[in-house]
Each structure stands twice: as structure tokens, then as C-alpha cells.
Amino acid sequence: MASVDTTVEPNDPVTSEPGIGGVRRRDFINIAAVSFAGVGVVATVFPLVNQMNPSADVLALSSIEVDISAIEPGQAIKSSWRKQPIFIRNLTAPEIEAANQVDISGLRDPETLADRTQVGKENWLITLGVCTHLGCVPLGAAQGEVKGEYGGYFCPCHGSHYDTAGRTRKGPAPTNLEVPEYSFLTDTVVKIG
Amino acid sequence: MSFPWAQQYKPTTEFGQWMDDRLPVGRMIYNSLGAGYPTPRNLNYMWNFGSLAGVFLVVQIVTGIILAMHYAANAEIAFDSVEHIMRDVNSGWMIRYAHANGASFFFIAIYLHIGRGLYYGSYKAPREMIWLLGVVIYLLAMATAFMGYVLPWGQMSFWGAKVITGLFEAIPLVGKPIQELLLGGFAPDNAALNRFFSLHYLLPFVIAGVIIMHIWALHIPGSNNPTGVSVKGKQDTVPFHPFYTAKDGWFLGLALIFFTGMMFFMPNALGHADNYIPANPLSTPAHIVPEWYFWPWYAILRAFTFDFLFVPAKLLGVLAMFSAILVWFFLPWLDKSPVRSGDYRPRFKKFFWFGLIPCIVILGICGGAPAEEPYVMLSQLASAYYFAHFLIILPLLSRIEKPKPLPNSITEAVTGKPLPQAS
Ligand code: HEM
Ligand code: FES
Numbered sequence: 204m205a206s207v208d209t210t211v212e213p214n215d216p217v218t219s220e221p222g223i224g225g226v227r228r229r230d231f232i233n234i235a236a237v238s239f240a241g242v243g244v245v246a247t248v249f250p251l252v253n254q255m256n257p258s259a260d261v262l263a264l265s266s267i268e269v270d271i272s273a274i275e276p277g278q279a280i281k282s283s284w285r286k287q288p289i290f291i292r293n294l295t296a297p298e299i300e301a302a303n304q305v306d307i308s309g310l311r312d313p314e315t316l317a318d319r320t321q322v323g324k325e326n327w328l329i330t331l332g333v334c335t336h337l338g339c340v341p342l343g344a345a346q347g348e349v350k351g352e353y354g355g356y357f358c359p360c361h362g363s364h365y366d367t368a369g370r371t372r373k374g375p376a377p378t379n380l381e382v383p384e385y386s387f388l389t390d391t392v393v394k395i396g
Numbered sequence: 397m398s399f400p401w402a403q404q405y406k407p408t409t410e411f412g413q414w415m416d417d418r419l420p421v422g423r424m425i426y427n428s429l430g431a432g433y434p435t436p437r438n439l440n441y442m443w444n445f446g447s448l449a450g451v452f453l454v455v456q457i458v459t460g461i462i463l464a465m466h467y468a469a470n471a472e473i474a475f476d477s478v479e480h481i482m483r484d485v486n487s488g489w490m491i492r493y494a495h496a497n498g499a500s501f502f503f504i505a506i507y508l509h510i511g512r513g514l515y516y517g518s519y520k521a522p523r524e525m526i527w528l529l530g531v532v533i534y535l536l537a538m539a540t541a542f543m544g545y546v547l548p549w550g551q552m553s554f555w556g557a558k559v560i561t562g563l564f565e566a567i568p569l570v571g572k573p574i575q576e577l578l579l580g581g582f583a584p585d586n587a588a589l590n591r592f593f594s595l596h597y598l599l600p601f602v603i604a605g606v607i608i609m610h611i612w613a614l615h616i617p618g619s620n621n622p623t624g625v626s627v628k629g630k631q632d633t634v635p636f637h638p639f640y641t642a643k644d645g646w647f648l649g650l651a652l653i654f655f656t657g658m659m660f661f662m663p664n665a666l667g668h669a670d671n672y673i674p675a676n677p678l679s680t681p682a683h684i685v686p687e688w689y690f691w692p693w694y695a696i697l698r699a700f701t702f703d704f705l706f707v708p709a710k711l712l713g714v715l716a717m718f719s720a721i722l723v724w725f726f727l728p729w730l731d732k733s734p735v736r737s738g739d740y741r742p743r744f745k746k747f748f749w750f751g752l753i754p755c756i757v758i759l760g761i762c763g764g765a766p767a768e769e770p771y772v773m774l775s776q777l778a779s780a781y782y783f784a785h786f787l788i789i790l791p792l793l794s795r796i797e798k799p800k801p802l803p804n805s806i807t808e809a810v811t812g813k814p815l816p817q818a819s
Contacts, residue, residue: 236645240645240649250486250487250490250491251458251462251487251491253486253487254462254465254466254485254486254487254488254491255465256486258466258480258484258485258486258488259483259484259485260480260484261484
């Protein structure tokens with residue numbers, strides 16, 4: 204120990220004498236101190252990074268109610284949910300039929316129309332309007348937009364085609380358009396989120 | 397520079413050698429914070445506050461950058477965006493409290509660091525430049541803290557900005573145009589808030605740059621020490637690492653306990669409740685005070701209640717307040733005593749502990765108190781003493797004082813045995 208009346212040899216720090224088996228008593232204090240500091244650093248860094256996650260007010264925007272009474276078969280509307288476009292589409296009978304005829308075993312992301320809609324409401328296809336490739340808004344919801352080779356949606360960014368069930372059929376999109384959590388409050392009002 | 401006995405940097409890996417030949421960062425760290433920097437063996441705890449201030453500067457920069465991710469510098473929504481940080485952002489309350497209390501801890505460290513310099517004569521030759529750069533750092537830190545306090549756009553923010561920019565109005569003839577230039581308007585508003593935010597973000601990095609020069613200048617003569625006697629031989633020093641890295645590290649741990657204690661259990665103790673009221677340009681709070689670290693200077697400002705000759709009180713107060721800090725720039729030439737450490741200057745020591753320190757404490761108390769008696773009178777007396785200390789007492793003392801005999805070396809002071817003759 205360096206007390207006021209012992210001379211410390213600067214080039215021969217007190218840490219250097221080896222003990223039994225090359226282990227020095229000071230190793231314990233070194234390891235303990237460094238591990239303690241390490242735990243502290245992790246505990247500090249976590250909130251400093253986590254602050255970038257969505258804040259409470261952003262999460263609070265997470266559900267909307269939409270009146271769908273004015274959407275005729277064959278029409279779709281775009282709405283906005285969590286600052287992202289949402290497509291609500293009233294499928295026509297031929298569109299439902301076309302979707303059901305597909306053999307899903309050949310699909311990139313195999314799902315039936317029934318998997319993607321609610322029982323008794325198979326004509327209501329509700330999906331995010333966010334291409335699963337890199338996030339552009341596909342065309343096909345508004346009147347007069349191209350619907351792609353499969354009559355659903357077409358993403359102009361890198362050419363992804365979606366069918367009438369919003370499933371990816373051609374192009375780079377890896378998965379089907381995402382179906383958000385939703386429920387019908389009445390026959391004409393749907394709550395998303 | 398270093399002492400001739402400093403340990404030499406030897407890269408231990410091939411990559412280390414490769415780097416050392418190209419960009420010797422490792423060597424620089426080794427020679428400034430590592431075993432290659434011989435440091436007086438007898439530094440006491442007063443020498444811990446420089447590195448502590450550095451750590452708190454880093455805390456301010458890290459938390460500040462995060463706050464800026466969520467803050468909106470717009471007079472309409474600035475206050476709400478701070479509330480948004482407090483309520484909505486994940487751990488936002490914690491980051492804001494860390495920044496607010498971090499500023500106070502930075503100033504605590506700086507004040508003890510400056511006090512150390514004042515007592516142990518660290519401003520004297522050959523360390524004048526370290527001291528001058530330190531004063532620059534302090535001035536920059538005050539500007540930064542002031543502008544930061546404006547950002548939440550509460551009542552104290554607004555009126556603080558108004559009052560402090562109002563100081564410039566005291567300048568004869570051009571005062572009013574200067575105040576309008578600083579504010580970009582006739583009262584603090586969006587223009588002022590935006591430029592304060594811009595500068596509040598910039599200045600800490602300027603401070604970091606000046607600190608690099610401060611430490612560069614420090615490494616020419618090396619640290620002073622409690623005896624004030626220069627290092628004379630190898631026995632007088634220990635390598636910075638592991639001795640002072642360990643001591644600084646342990647002390648940092650201790651300081652962080654107090655810091656987190658404040659942050660979590662009394663986060664608003666040093667703040668002012670009125671700053672949780674949104675800025676209102678039409679109503680001044682009953683009692684406006686700056687943050688505690690400005691109180692002594694604020695007291696000097698308010699001590700001037702009378703016109704002197706043809707100089708109005710308002711101008712006098714402003715001049716006195718700025719001079720109170722600017723006088724530090726002249727300190728190395730005002731105190732001519734060749735003895736550095738107050739430990740060996742019996743009279744200086746008395747004037748320091750029973751004159752200067754109580755005087756600054758009284759100024760601090762008065763600065764935080766309302767502008768009424770007895771505080772006004774006390775500030776006047778203490779301001780007078782403050783200037784007398786630097787301009788009269790120190791120059792006189794250095795002539796008439798008989799210092800105590802100095803030890804021949806640090807080693808002798810510490811061990812009682814003479815420094816072995818260098819080989
Ligand atoms: C952000 C602000 C500052 C930082 C990070 C800082 C950092 C440091 C560090 C790390 C040292 C070496 C360790 C020590 O002696 O404590 C030092 C030395 C010194 N500082 Fe500062 N400093 C700051 C502000 C100031 C101010 C405001 C002053 C004076 C007005 C000042 C005056 C000095 C002096 C005179 C020395 C040499 C001390 C000696 O060897 O005795 N510093 N500073
Ligand atoms: S983003 Fe839609 S195809 Fe690339």
C-alpha cells in the first residue's frame with residue numbers, strides 16, 4: 204500500500220507482483236470494478252437509444268374509425284392510419300372469384316382470401332397501402348389507376364404486382380400487403396388498429 | 397512535452413505499430429492520459445474536478461443531442477415540445493432531468509476546479525495560458541447555459557432572455573440597436589429562440605475545442621500540485637495511468653451517485669417552478685432569478701443602485717458584472733508572489749478562506765434573494781470586497797507577505813526524506 208511514508212516506485216507499480224498461480228489479489232478488484240462499470244454503461248445506454256422508439260403520443264394515434272358505407276363494389280378508398288396509407292376495397296364478385304381460384308401452393312406468400320378477410324365480409328379487403336418491397340404506395344385504389352397484371356394493385360417503384368386479394372404475385376415484393384388488425388363496429392363502420 | 401523519465405509508448409501489436417507510423421492516436425492517448433504522462437504524486441482531491449468537468453461536458457453533449465431530436469425551436473410549440481419530452485418520449489423525462497441537473501453539476505465541478513486554481517496558484521507562471529483558456533471556457537459555458545435555459549420557453553426562460561439581453565441596452569448610444577440585433581426583434585420571440593438554439597448547440601463543441609488547447613497547454617509544464625513546488629525528479633511523479641485514471645474513475649463513480657440521486661429524487665430542486673408556466677410576454681413573474689450558478693454575478697449587477705459621476709447605475713452594474721470575471725484574465729499579473737500554493741502563504745490563506753470565499757458565498761445568497769434590504773447593502777459591501785481582493789489585496793500581499801519555507805521537493809514534503817539524487 205502506498206501511504207505517505209512509503210516510497211512508490213513509479214516504474215514498478217504496486218500492481219505488478221504476481222501471487223499464487225500468477226493471480227494477483229488486485230485482479231479481483233479490477234474485474235469487479237470493470238464489470239460493475241460495464242453494467243452501468245449498458246443500463247445507461249439502453250434508455251439513450253430507446254428514446255428513439257415511437258413515443259406515447261405516436262402510439263396513441265394507433266386506431267381510427269372509418270365509415271365505409273359509400274364504397275360501392277369495385278371501388279376502394281385510401282385512408283391514413285399511423286401516418287401510413289390504408290386501402291379499403293369493396294371487391295366485386297368476379298374479383299372474389301378470381302382470388303379464390305388461385306392455387307395458393309404456388310404463391311410466394313401462401314394465403315387464401317378468407318385468411319385475409321373476415322367471415323361474412325369477404326368482399327372487404329383491408330390492407331396497408333405500403334408495398335412490402337421498399338415501402339412505396341402501390342397504385343390501384345383510386346379510380347383510373349393501373350391495377351397491375353393481376354387486377355389488384357401495382358407498385359410503380361420497382362414493379363410489384365398484387366392480385367385482388369392483395370397477394371404478391373410478380374415483382375420483388377416478398378410478402379402480401381399487410382392486413383392490419385381491424386373489426387367491424389357496425390356494418391358500415393370499421394375500426395382499424 | 398514530458399519529463400525525461402516518462403515511460404515510452406511501445407505498440408504491442410503489429411496493427412498498433414502500423415497505426416503508430418501513420419496516425420499515432422494511441423501514442424497521443426498514452427502520453428496524455430496513459431502511463432506516458434508523469435503526474436505529481438501528491439495531488440489531492442481538488443485535482444479531480446478537471447476530469448469531472450470534462451465528463452459532465454460529455455453528459456451535456458450526449459443528453460443535449462438527444463433532447464434536440466425531440467425539441468422544437470419554435471415559440472409556438474417549444475414549451476409543448478418540452479412537455480412532450482417529459483410525458484411522451486421514452487425515458488424523455490430522465491434525459492431532460494439529466495441535462496438540467498448536468499448543467500448544475502458541470503458548474504459545481506468548474507467552480508471547485510477554479511477555486512483549486514485560485515488557492516494553489518495554478519494560474520502563475522508557467523501556467524498562465526492554461527488559466528486564461530480556462531477563463532474562456534468558463535465564459536463560453538455561461539453563455540451556453542444561459543441560452544439553454546431560454547429554450548423551454550417558460551416564464552423564467554422568457555424573462556431571463558429579456559433581462560440579460562437588456563444588459564446590452566445599458567451601453568451608451570448603441571445599446572438599444574444592439575439589443576434589437578441580438579433578439580432579432582423588440583422582445584424575445586421566434587427569431588431569438590431559434591438563434592439561441594443554434595448557438596446552444598454550437599458552443600459546447602467550441603468549449604470542447606478550447607478544452608483541447610487547455611489540456612495541451614497543461615501538458616507543457618505538467619500539473620501543479622498542493623505544495624506548488626515544481627517537479628524536480630522522477631520520485632516526485634507517478635504515471636497518470638494507473639494512478640490517476642483509477643483515482644479519477646473512483647471519484648467519478650462517487651460524483652455520479654450524487655448526480656443520479658439529484659436526478660431521480662429531487663430533479664427540480666435547483667430549477668424554478670415558474671419555468672413550468674408557458675412564456676407570457678405580458679406578465680413578469682414576481683421574483684425573477686437566474687440559475688444558481690449566476691447568482692454571485694447577478695448580485696454584483698444589482699449592487700449598483702446609484703449613479704456615479706455621469707455614469708448611470710444601469711451601466712455601472714453591467715460593467716461591474718463583466719469586470720468581475722474579466723479581472724481573472726489579469727490575475728497572473730496581479731498576484732506577483734513567487735510562491736504558488738496557499739498552504740505556504742499564511743496571510744493569503746486567511747484572506748482566501750475568510751475574505752474571498754465568504755464574499756462569494758454572500759454574493760451568491762444575495763443574487764438569489766429578492767432585490768430588498770438587507771441584500772442590497774450586503775451585495776454592495778461584498779462587491780466592493782470582491783474587487784478589492786483582486787485589485788488591492790493580492791498585489792499588496794505579494795509584496796509584504798513572508799511565505800513559509802518551501803519543501804525542497806514534492807518527495808520531501810510527502811515522505812520527509814530528501815529526493816534521491818537523479819542518476
Ligand atoms: C469544461 C471546463 C473545463 C474542463 C473540462 C477542464 C479540464 C481540465 C483538466 C482535465 C485539467 C487537468 C486536471 C486537473 O488539474 O484538474 C485541467 C487543469 C487546469 N484547469 Fe481546467 N478545465 C475546465 C475549465 C477550467 C476553468 C474555467 C479554469 C479557470 C478559470 C480552469 C483552470 C485550470 C488550470 C489553471 C489548470 C492547471 C491546473 C494545475 O495543474 O494545477 N479550467 N483542466
Ligand atoms: S417499393 Fe414497391 S416495388 Fe419496390
